[in-house]
Amino acid sequence: MVDSAIESRRDEERARHEAPPRLLLLSVSLISAAALVYEILLMRLFSIIQWHHFAYMMISLALLGYGASGTFLTLAREYLLPRFGAAFVLNAALFGLSATLCFLAAQQVPFNALEVLWSPREWGHLVLIYLILTPPFFFAANCIGLTFQRYKATIGRTYAADLSGAGTGALAVVLLLFLVFPLNALVLASGAGFAAASLAWIALGMRPRELIAPLVAVIAALWLLVHWSGAELRPVEYKSLSQALRVSGAERIEERSSPLGLLSVVRSPEVPFRHAPGLSLNSPVPVPEQLAVFTDGEGMSAINRWDGSRGSLAFLDYVPSALPYHLLPRKPEVLVLGAGGGSEVLQAIYHDAERIDAVELNPQMIDLVSRDFADFAGQVYGQPSVRVHAAEARSFVAASAEHYDLIQIALLDAFNTSSAGSYALNESYLYTVEALQAYLAHLRSGGFLAITRWVRLPPRDEIKLFATAADALARAGASAPERRLIWIRGWQTSTLLIKNGEISDPEIAALRQFCDERSFDLAYYPGIEAQQANLHNRLKEPYFFEAATALLSPERESFTERYKFDVRPATDDRPYFFHFFKWPLLAEAFKLKGSGGLSLLDMGYPILLATLLQSVIISTLLILAPLGVLMHRSDGGLKNSRRSPVFGYFFAIGLAFMFTEIVYIQKFILYLGHPLYAVAMVLAGFLIFAGLGSRYAARITPQQAGMHISRATKAIIAVSAVYFLTLPSLFDVSIALPAPIKVTVVLALIAPLAFFMGMPFPLGLSRLAAEAERLIPWAFGINGCASVIAAILATVLAIHVGQFWLLVAALSLYGLAGFAGPHRG
DSSP states (O other), X not given: XXXXXXXXXXXXXXXXXXOOOHHHHHHHHHHHHXXXXXXXXXXXHHHHHSOGGGHHHHHHHHHHHHHHHHHHHHHHHHHHGGGHHHHHHHHHXXXXXXXXXXXXXXXXXXXXXXXXXXXXXXXXXXXXXXXXXXXXHHHHHHHHHHHHHHTGGGHHHHHHHHHHHHHHHHHHXXXXXXXXXXXXXXXXXXXXXXXXXXHHHHHTTOSOGGGHHHXXXXXXXXXXXXXXXXXXXXXXXXXXXXXXXXXXXXXXXXXXXXXXXXXXXXXXXXXXXXXXXXXXTTOSSOOOOEEEEEETTEEEEEEEOOOSOXXXXXXXXXXXXXXXXXXXXXXXXXXXXXXXXXXXXXXXXXXXXXEEEEEESOHHHHHIIIIITTTTTTTGGGSTTEEEEESOHHHHHHHOOOOEEEEEEOOOSOHHHHHHTTTTTOOOOSSSHHHHHHHHTTEEEEEEEEEEEEOOSSOOHHHHHHHHHHHHHHHTTOSOGGGSEEEEXXXXXXXXXXXXXXXOHHHHHHHHHHHHHHTOEEEEOTTOOGGGBSSSSOOSSOHHHXXXXXXXXXXXXXXXHHSSSOOOOOOSSSOOTTOOOOHHHHHHHHHTGGGTGGGGSOSHHHHHHHHHHHHHHHHIIIIIHHHHHXXXXXXXXXXXXXXXXXXXXXXXXXXXXXXXXHHHHHHHHHHHSSHHHHHHHHHHHHHHHHHHHHHHHTTXXXXXXXXXXXXXXXXXXXXXXXXXXXXXXXXXXXXXXXXXXXHHHHHHHHHHHHHHHTSHHHHHHHHHHHHHGGGHHHHHHHHHHHHHHHHHHHHHHHHHHOHHHHHHHHHHHHHHHHHHSGGGO
16 A cells, blocks of 8 residues: 555656646547537537527536546546546546437426526426536536646646647637537537547547547447437527427428527418508508518518509508608618518518618528528519628628618517517627717718617617617717607617607607508607697507607606616617516516516526526536535645635636626627627637747746746736727727738737736645645636626626726736735745
8 A cells, every 4th residue: 555655656756747748639620619619518508499599508517517527537646647647537438428318308308498487396307417518518627637737847838838729619610600500519519529539539648449449439339319209499489489399380481500590480370470560550561472581580570462562452551660761851762771582671661662671680580581582582682772781780781881861770579579579688789879970971961870679568679779879869969869759669679769859740640640540650750749649559658759759858867767678778888688587576477476576577687696696606616615615624735824815716717717708798798799709719819829938837837836927917907908998999990891901910919918827826736736736626617707707797787887897997906916915925
């Protein structure tokens, strides 16, 4: 026994100075890339089967697995290190096996996000999903953490391989999603885990070599399992696609997938679609046959059958969005943002628009209308007056030198998603103060900006939009904003018009005639009186009129403070247009639970809070509590008085790194045009260049670590301060550039900041390894726990205080770590 212990210590001493084989570092990079691909794929997959806000849960899950791994490796270190090769290969193979199987198992959990506030069972389901999806991250983290401990002298190299691999994975997943459907991509991520296991087997010279063949064979087995078992993505029954497919005779006739979304085309011959939001009951013309196109199971857009005759489109004159055409001179030039299936383009054609620029984010949607179903749609996108652009709305407007008589923002989301508050956590830069100012700047004198929204009761996003419009006009220097706004309401939708100029008396007369003929209600126009509102589609009170007059009066701030929902204008710093939650409403809603009061709540934000609470509890139980017990048993070479600074240092840099990363993800959503692009590019940039910073840190001795940590944190603060001052102007001048150039700009901006952000963690570990190497996995776990919490806490803070103050918090934490960490002792 004594000889065995002595030999084990000798092995550890040799390992202290040994460098990892390059092929093993490649294996580390591959398993990190696979874990990052798995993380982003879960974001896409849960956007399809659930909703967008589960993206934050995916980030938290990844970090929870990494944190739990640190605890496990601390406890199992003595057993695993002598068996490093077998443990690495086993964990890499287990990642490969569990990545696909865990998602398929999680899909079987009957979780209903709509009931999470009042059903304890759904909390249990949410925890169960957490636990099912965590193992792949746990196994991947074990590979990395074991390598940290096995090759202590070259922690920086391992960390660099880890980060650069994850960054490569972030780029690879975007390309992968253009080539295959998300579920197939998941199988490929599993395959990367088995490939990493095979590389490690070769790198460490393990026997028998023949074992590599079964590892490779498992990849094919998983592929066959997914395809032969009939495994498929099953959206929850409350999503629009699920409900549409329950109708007798309804069938999916086409599907397209890309990073921008999964498009599903549905035909329903027995019970035809009649999708014309807000259509007046007075319409003399029926809605034609339609095909429904769903994006990620929601956001239905209709492709209308059109025979080429103008008369068959007359139903499009009986929706609130048709109003501006009755106030404009004939043959206007029109910009449609969010063209989708082409209904708004057809509406412009019906009203004799001279030129129509149709902007649609997803090129595959354009292909469906202009190629696959072009004959069905009457070649709408091929008409002489129509020009179709595949672009993001803000980017297109910024790049355009054109001016229009009408800019129309289509109704982009589904009613049931909007009413459930499923977009509460979406960063939407389409409806911010700065966005409306940009649109108004592209209107000709006398032109209109028209925005249509669903009618929700009690009203919230309609009022928030009106408040945002009033603020945009005020900031633009309009002398009398109240003279430039028109607001009408149907039974299902409302339309807000903002004019580049003051509303004239003839326009008011045309407005009133339009509403009378279609039984639409006047909510606001210059000079409106209370008795003119709420006449046709009667509400208990004239809520829209009262809100409009209050928001245009000196009592505006008082109104927004006392209103039950958060209707403060959305800005680019706080781009959460669909966030309306206020804490007092929670208690009131629960009091009215028996009469349906909980439907007043937007579910996205409470689910975010529930996820934050669960992440704190679970990470504490799986990471902090076991580590705390271990610390009481042994001080690991550190005095009690120094434990707190070490804990504080790794916890602070974990929070700071995630806060900074999420701030820039949110900022670059506007610049790159889509959340997934921003997540992938920003993660790739931060991880790859942080990896280079870690590689540089590997050259620094433990004795010099403290000085370089201070320098790195100073550089992080300085670079971020420069970015805060210059990014808005840089975005303004470059947002119109082609996508590849914008990606290059993003990576160039991230490079210096991420390089320095990659140094504090490995330098702290290097210093710790010199003083108390047994605590390396402990520090790894603490950092992971902080990251778990930070991934969700960052979003909560961004909603309430904005991106600027979130960045200030991140830099303060870096300053605390750099100037008061344990390395200063």
